[in-house]
Amino acid sequence: MKGINAALMCDFYKIVHRDMINRKMTKSMSYYTPRMSRVKRWDKVVMFGLQMFCKTWLIDYFNDNFFAVPEEEIVADYKRVLDNSFGKGIYNTSSIVELHRLGYLPLEIIALPEGTLVPVHVPMFGITNTHPDFAWLPQALESLISAEMWYPQITATVGKTYRDIVNKYYDLTCDDNISRAKALGSFDFRGDQGLDAALKAAAGWCMSFENTATVPAIPYLEKMFGADCEKESVAYGAVSTEHFVMCSNYAVDGDEETFLRKMLRELYPNTSFSAVLDSYDYWNVIDNILPKLHDDIMAHNGCMLMRGDSGDCVEVVTKTVFKLWEQFGGTVNSKGYKVLDPHVKAIYGDSITVQRCEMIYEILMKNGFACSNVALGVGSFSMHCIEEDDDITVTTADGQQIKGRATILKPFTRDTFSSCIKACYAEIDGKEYPIFKNPKEGGFKKSQKGLCYVYRDENGELAYKDGYVGSNIPDGNLLETVFKDGRIVREFTLSDIRNRLNNNAF
Structure with missing residues (x-):
């Protein structure tokens, strides 16, 4: 054209x-x-x-x-x-x-x-x-x-902000050999303002992290910075289900257990993957179906990541870690924090603002868990705006001024x-x-x-x-x-x- x-x-x-x-x-x-x-x-x-x-x-x-x-x-x-x-x-x-x-x-x-x-x-x-x-x-x-x-300067600054959070909490709770560059991934493509914006967002993000869901980011980074994914670390994706997959299999099987077992035994016996589990009842899967899959999970040559996609993301992902510890146990690392058995992990794929990221890590740390027990995803919301608490003054209809604090949504523009x-x-x-x-x-x-x-x-x-x-x-x-x-x-x-x-x- x-x-x-x-x-x-x-x-x-x-x-x-x-x-x-x-x-x-x-x-x-x-x-x-x-x-x-x-x-x-x-x-x-x-x-x-x-x-x-x-x-x-x-x-x-x-x-x-x-x-x-x-x-x-x-x-x-x-x-x-x-x-x-x-x-x-x-x-x-x-x-x-x-x-x-x-x-x-x-x-x-x-x-x-x-x-x-x-x-x-x-x-x-x-x-x-x-x-x-x-x-x-x-x-x-x-x-x-x-x-x-x-x-791109905004998205690189966003990525750096998350990386600083990761560095802080990983330094406190994780062994030093645990990769910081793979702690978070970007999942913003579908919510960006077109392909060009998605490439800029992924490029900026990948200056601080290696994980992204944006496939064209790989050839873009190669072209722009002379990289070569055959010879060096450019960026990585991951195997994951979506609701279309889970719901269509449920329609045939009549349950969620059958397909999850197929994932573990037949489709990806030697590959880590995440499965979205809230298509119907997330906590039913965690509390009642995972115990039935316990032996298959432990025999799986990889990690199964349990993904929530609704509700309060802070509560869902931290509570999942606690429940996985009860079911699968784990070890205590050199810094004294609990690390889940390597066959399981919690993931939340979007909605992770900088504040929520900090809250999740803080809750895990206070409860004695390493922050590497969760994988977190940053969506398009965080590539286009940020929330901050700020002082505000509201003038009422009768002219009175009321001062207080509120969470302000600040969109990203050239004027940021x-x-x-x-x-x-x-x-x-x-x-x-x-x-x-x-x-x-x-x-x-x-x-x-x-x-x-x-x-x-x-x-x-x-x-x-x-x-x-x-x-x-x-x-x-x-x-x-x-x-x-x-x-x-x-x-x-x-x-x-x-x-x-x-x-x-x-």
């Missing part, structure tokens, strides 16, 4: 900005920065998704849907769309023609390494032109960059971190100009001024200084070239990013 003309991948007003800037401008620099956080638990953002953007859009898409298309087709399509939707005579095509004839995107992107945890206010990357005729180009790409960048691209530097007629915005009532909307120098302070935290121009910016800037003139010049591998994000302890 032929893609949309790449020259049209912008907001309408970007079309004419190239005619509005000073014609003697030969260079501009814009920075992408998370300006603030609307989520209290987050004051840092994972730098992630830029390499995906460069490969997908700046290389593949522009090559296929701009440079490889004949000039006359690009111009004719450009004029057809804009004449009939924007207006004739208010724009020109010369800049598009010049870019097409150049044959590549004359851009340089300087960035922090992917997988870096970046404090708000610190610029993550900058974009500048490498050819003096295209100072308009960095800001012309603002809409596309912004639309493509904010979501107010991530934006702002032009901060220009060279015009041979002179260097720091440029900036500083709205009188804008607050966090104030931009950097001039070129930015990113460094680590005395505490090892990322910080920046602005106000520089091309002739005086110091050496050693942590923003380093990753893309230049249509090519990736510094590529990060999957293991690079995972290790950086997880302090070499992925």
Whole structure:
């Protein structure tokens, strides 16, 4: 399928900005920065998704849907769309023609390494032109960059948040050799906003974990980060039933025991699997059917995970662990916590918000159980929003103000971190100009001024200084070239990013 003309991948007003800037401008620099956080638990953002953007859009898409298309087709399509939707005579095509004839995107992107945890206010990357005729180009790409960048950074930050929770409770309750990277899995595909969002969500998640239900995430990660699932750990799925399977077998067998025994003996005698058990009566299966399957479960060369899918997920999964201990027993690990017999485990496949994850682990720990006794799934809800307790003030009909606390649902958007691209530097007629915005009532909307120098302070935290121009910016800037003139010049591998994000302890 032929893609949309790449020259049209912008907001309408970007079309004419190239005619509005000073014609003697030969260079501009814009920075992408998370300006603030609307989520209290987050004051840092994972730098992630830029390499995906460069490969997908700046290389593949522009090559296929701009440079490889004949000039006359690009111009004719450009004029057809804009004449009939924007207006004739208010724009020109010369800049598009010049870019097409150049044959590549004359851009340089300087960035922090992917997988870096970046404090708000610190610029993550900058974009500048490498050819003096295209100072308009960095800001012309603002809409596309912004639309493509904010979501993978959110999902990578979500994954990192869950990984921090896992690390905390596994360090307390689990033997050190138990994998943290397989503690949770993502189950968000069906609830994401299309395939593209699902791939971004899975990619961000897989920087902190190996388990995902999103199959196309594997080839996507391979393409974007040079991974190879035949040679390294990319991501993993698991055998699991669904209600269609359980209900259709029940319709024939008249019970649930028959099919579960078939799973253990015939279908997957040497493979771990999870079985959803709440199609009718979850606790009846746990209390009455599992004892009948006891010998088959113990003879099974794998682990059977008992999955609830309704009710209070915190109660269901923790209570399941307690009941499995009563039926199957287990051992006590080196840290003094109970570990279920390896033939059984509890799983809950979605609804696990960060708060519920913490609650589940806390209950298990307080009752003397290792947190590795459960496998937890994170669904699309957690990829699109977060719940936080916050102070609120409600004004009643008679004007009284009542203060209290409430759980607030905070959806994820570009404005979660107010991530934006702002032009901060220009060279015009041979002179260097720091440029900036500083709205009188804008607050966090104030931009950097001039070129930015990113460094680590005395505490090892990322910080920046602005106000520089091309002739005086110091050496050693942590923003380093990753893309230049249509090519990736510094590529990060999957293991690079995972290790950086997880302090070499992925």
